Amino acid sequence: MSDVLAVLEQRDGVLRKVSHEVVTGARRLADALGGTATVDAVVLAAGAVQGTDALGGFGADKVITLTSGAFGAYAPEGCAMTIAARATTGGYSSVVFAASATGKDLAPRVAAKLGVALAQDVTDLAVVGGAVTVVHPVYAGKALLKLKLTGTPAVVSLRPNVFTPVQRPKAGAAETVAVEVPAGRVLVKQVKAVEAGVLDVAEASIVISGGRGLKEPANFKVLEELAAAFGGRAAVGASRAVVDAGWRPHADQVGQTGKTVSPTLYIAVGISGAIQHQAGMRTSKFIVAINKDKDAPIFKVADYGLVGDLFEIVPKLAEEIRKLHG
């Protein structure tokens, strides 16, 4: 009874990329538990889910699609009930979610139903003496808590972009089961999508954020052009100052009262780098800062700094990136 349940996400019948990270984290836990511990990956959907066949490659022993008409959109109550029931009947020792918008909503409901503790938004996982331990950033990332979860199952959600998917082939046997789910009280009536093709800052592998140094909202187009140069891998983020000023939507805000991002490359443009901003981006793999003030705090956390006029530097950078991708 030392198996791991990985809770995946789909939207409109397509598996979300963050699910690869969840399977990777779950596999890591299963391997740490030792023996023959297996990973069951479960996805709730209205029908077949595109992309589940790749999950064996990331370490899923079994991929279970639980179908119900209620799962066309996110159904918080039906999902919580179904996952909690599965976790109980399957006798899992741990349940792994993504700390995405959906996962952060669902995991607490499931943990409360199971009567066990939850560690949200963890950046590392291990097994010590048979118990699951996690690393959870606190105080705006200024400290890390190492926690041991003593309940069974141990319920965790993984910070997006931290658990880099690795190939770890397992059977990935597919199983589809129709489930009965009562209509919930909380119903998602509509999902208003933002512009097609625009990546969310929390999920992009490259994030280019702008601050007051951009001087006015229209100037964000230089950042959008740089993002476009990366060919669909980059999203444009913003500092709190420019979101509060109404230049950019709150959905784009990186920092303590915005989103926490961990992209491979974070480029801070015209952002001084207050501690609240750093809270949202300091776990990025590489940080580049472009700022005219050489004493700006952002240079303290940046791997590479460029001092100067962003309106000269950023277009040149975009041009060079386009050449590389050309």
Next chain:
Amino acid sequence: MKIAVCIKRVADSETRVRIGADGKSLDEAGVKFILNPYDEFAVEEALQRRDAAASGEVVVLALGPAQAQETIRTALAMGADRGVLLQADRVPVDGLEAARALAAELKDGGYDLILFGKMAIDDYNHQVGPMVAELLGLPCVTTVAHLELAGGRGTAEREIEGGVEVVEFPLPAVLTTDKGLNEPRYPALKGIMAAKKKPLDVKPVTPGAGGVVVLAMTPPPERKEGRIVGEGVVAVAELIRVLREEAKVL
């Protein structure tokens, strides 16, 4: 409308974090404590809903040490009617234990709405609101950035990756609030004076130990010392080179 707002006393985000002698918690010496910023949206929303209905009550509930009375007074100064402190030496690390203590107090309160901030900026636990909803068997919507209420039902919007979910739910309900929902007011001097006379019940509680053991609190790994690669547009070539050859991200 009878509305409960669950708030938390947290260390200010400007705080320089020093780790306590136990190696497991914040050294609170010299730390400034504030009302959790996300809870301000919850308090503001409650006040606006009460005032729009021109009737009802906003009750502020906190779990925490005796000093959390000051935090409750801040919410009372904003305009809440009365406060309740569930006094405990510490807020449990296990969010479910905090939720259990709050749910026990909220259970028979007859609230139409129970509001929380979407998360606390100290522990980043992001879970107590929906856990309270589960314990009370109430519908719940988290990270609400827009809210409409009419005829005992509500419509909320919440941000998800690449979009916004429009969610319908019946009252009574538990909601957690996100930035964007409203602009929290600053307490006026008159409010601060009035807050001193508003009722504040203190009830001792003993939350359970829960299922989370803190093994250690450590500073984050230092980021490897970075460097300025150059000045001005001429340095772009060098930046490209280091991103390709050192960072290998291009």
